[in-house]
Amino acid sequence: MSIEVVSPGLCTTVQDMGRYGYQQHGVNVGGAMDTPAVQIANMLVGNQRDAAVLELTIKGPTLLFQKDMLIAICGGDFSPTINKKLVKSNRAVWVRRGSILQFSHAKQGCRAYLSVAGGWDVPIVMGSRSTNLRAGFGGLAGRMLQAGDRLGHNPQSPFSSYLAKQLEQKARDHAFSYTDWFIPSSYFAHSQERGVRVIRGDQFDDFTAESRQSFFEQAFQVSPQSDRMGYRLTGPTLALTSSLELISAAVTMGTIQVPPAGQPIILMADRQTIGGYPKIGYVATVDLPIIAQLRPGETIRFQEISLHDAQRALHERERTMNEIKLGMELTVGWR
Template sequence: MSIEVISPGLSTTVQDLGRYGYQQHGVNVGGAMDELALQMANLLVGNPYHDAVLEITLKGPTLLFHKDMLIAICGGDFSPTIDTKPVLSNRPVWIRSGSVLHFGHAQKGCRAYLAVAGGWDVPVVMGSRSTNVRAGFGGVEGRMLQTGDLLGQNPKCPFSSFLEQQLEKKAGTALFSEANWFISGGRCTAHSEAVIRVIRGGQFEEFSAESRRSFFEESFQVSPRSDRMGYRLTGPTLALSTPTEMISAAVTAGTIQVPPNGQPIILMADRQTIGGYPKIGYVATVDLGIVAQLRPGETVRFVEISLRDAQQAIFERDEMLKKIKLGIELYAGWR
């Protein structure tokens, strides 16, 4: 086994890009809350975009490494250290066997992602290694990590081995070494107000004029009751012009539902597959990772975006990832 969990943190789970093709059976997609951070971490260690990583929430774990490994940390800032020495995020890091990687409390953002060359070796369930805690399957026995858990890694690709050899040579006798190049993070709000792009929902026009105005002009605060299933917001009360009995319909990540109390809920990775509350909007896919990095008490404001512009934004993000992959290979000397 590659690592041993000394302390699991608040909520640390194995996640990848999700479990697709089973929503008609009531199985949600799940997967990482911040997909961009997951994909960047994987690229930094030479993995495919979709490989399994550890998703770390609010308070991080302490991990003992039983073999030399190539890792990368992306997402929120948890002040990670290796044997008490600070380690940088957003770059490849080689860590020597016997070293201890410790994550503290989130200083910026809400979630960090730890990738290892080859990806974490846990069973594939319905095409994904992601943990579905509510249903109790995927990841490590369908649950959050616990003290004493042992995790292995899958075989590395040639590029990962190339990076690992470079950094091991650079380390000399040190416990770890970091690449002198990095990719930019910059998606966490750091206690400032997040601005989230939203497409109008199917029932947007059925809300009162005051509610529609408030939705786009006033701020909402993230409730402590938020989780991987949904981000609950508090702020101005949103209400329909006329109470309507709705038939339950399919929902997706980013759906903004408004229950009878008038306080919106942004559905996230572990959302249900159908919902019966009116939908005032949909968070643009490209901004879901920003929502995922918000902590309780932080604020968010919505701005309108067209469907076409939202599609263009996700296309541009995918193109950016391709350029990052090429740039990593060039900086590392692989090409």
């Protein structure tokens, strides 16, 4: 085993990029909430982008390292320390056996991700290692981590071994060392009041003119009843021009449904597979990490974006990811 869980934090689970191909059977996609943070964390340690990571929510765990390991921490700021010394995020970190990694409450953002060279080793269920908490499968026994749990990791790549050797030599007698280079925080989503880009939904025109205007001009607050399944928002009441009877249809992450009470819900990673409420909009995929990093009580505003521009923004993000990967390999001297 690679680590032992001393304390589990509020909600720490194993996640990857999701479980695809089973929604017709009622199995949701799930997976990590902030996928760019996952991909960068994996690239930093030489993994494939979809390797399993630990997702930390609001309050992080305390972990005991049982072997030397190469890790990376990305996403929200949880003030991580190794043996009581602050460790920097958004870079590769080599950690010596016997060290203790401890996370605090999130100072910024809502979720952080801990990758390890090789990826966390849990069984693959329906093509994914992600934890499905509601159904109780995947990840580690289908649940959040508990004190006393032990996790291993898969064999690491040649790049990971090369980088780990560099950092081990740099560490000398210290408990850990990290790269001088890092990924700037500007590449990650930050939970703050800002515009979240939204494509008009199938029933957008069925809402009153006042509701459509309020949707894009007024702020909404994240409710404490929000979770991995959906973010409930409070704000101006969104009303239909007349009642609708809709047939339940497939939904995706970022779908914004409006129940009869008029307060929207943004469906997230653990969403149901179908929904019957009117859809006023869809959060552009490129802005989903902003939602994932929002904490209860924080506010957001919606901005309209066309489908074409949303696709272009996503394409630009993918290009940036490829540039990050190439840049890391050149910096390490791997190529």
